Amino acid sequence: xxxxTQSPKYLFRKEGQNVTLSCExxxxxxxxxxxxxxxxxxxxxxxxxQIVNDFQKGDIAEGYSVSRxxxxxxxxxxxxxxxxxxxxxxxxxxxxxxxxxxxxxxxGSRLTVL
Amino acid sequence: EDQVTQSPEALRLQExxxxxxxCSYTVSxxxxxxxxxxxxxxxxxxxFxxxxxxxxxxxxxxxxxxxxxxxxxxxxAPKPEDxxxxxxxxxxxxxxxxxxxxxxTTLSVSS
Numbered sequence: 001x002x003x004x005t006q007s008p009k010y011l012f013r014k015e016g017q018n019v020t021l022s023c024e025x026x027x028x029x030x031x032x033x034x035x036x037x038x039x040x041x042x043x044x045x046x047x048x049x050q051i052v053n054d055f056q057k058g059d060i061a062e063g064y065s066v067s068r069x070x071x072x073x074x075x076x077x078x079x080x081x082x083x084x085x086x087x088x089x090x091x092x093x094x095x096x097x098x099x100x101x102x103x104x105x106x107x108g109s110r111l112t113v114l
Numbered sequence: 115e116d117q118v119t120q121s122p123e124a125l126r127l128q129e130x131x132x133x134x135x136x137c138s139y140t141v142s143x144x145x146x147x148x149x150x151x152x153x154x155x156x157x158x159x160x161x162f163x164x165x166x167x168x169x170x171x172x173x174x175x176x177x178x179x180x181x182x183x184x185x186x187x188x189x190x191a192p193k194p195e196d197x198x199x200x201x202x203x204x205x206x207x208x209x210x211x212x213x214x215x216x217x218x219t220t221l222s223v224s225s
Contacts, residue, residue: 042215101146101205105157
């Protein structure tokens with residue numbers, strides 16, 4: 001079945017450590033996205049990529065980094081520079097073109113900083 | 115500044131009690147308005163896309179409508195399995211592909 005796989009589902013990190021969240025899709029979608037969701041807040045865009053080897057910053061990119069070396073993969077690294085990293089992270093993908101607002105989301109990764 | 119406001123924040127209904135969720139938006143040049151459903155601890159699931167004022171979309175007990183300033187998600191005779199958080203998002207032409215999400219309305223339907 002086609003879909004988006006995020007791992008790990010739960011992750012605990014000590015302050016000062018970098019962590020990488022995995023996102024893989026087999027939908028053959030060109031565009032991929034990372035969102036952050038905090039309680040009582042809307043989804044906020046961290047980074048997005050429309051093609052391989054290219055990505056753009058979203059509204060809250062500070063303290064995060066991404067890569068897009070393969071069409072299927074869009075990993076997110078939460079660096080020690082991110083001041084408040086505890087959150088629910090969602091990866092999504094979409095086709096290119098007019099319907100790019102119809103996003104397919106993964107199950108999410110919940111990061112807790114101890 | 116483009117923004118999306120959803121109301122109410124939370125809504126409790128009895129099974130079979132119809133109601134509506136509101137999504138008010140401010141965007142310079144609407145490319146599309148999107149509704150998603152999110153279950154606790156899960157990623158959002160796409161429901162509808164609306165492109166122009168007057169457009170309506172239906173799926174089972176849900177109907178989405180769009181005006182120039184807001185969208186409504188009407189829920190007819192809801193069932194407990196309709197309980198979820200409903201998210202509204204807009205996409206503006208000049209913002210490229212980026213969606214702007216509202217904070218959502220959490221719907222609880224009791225039997």
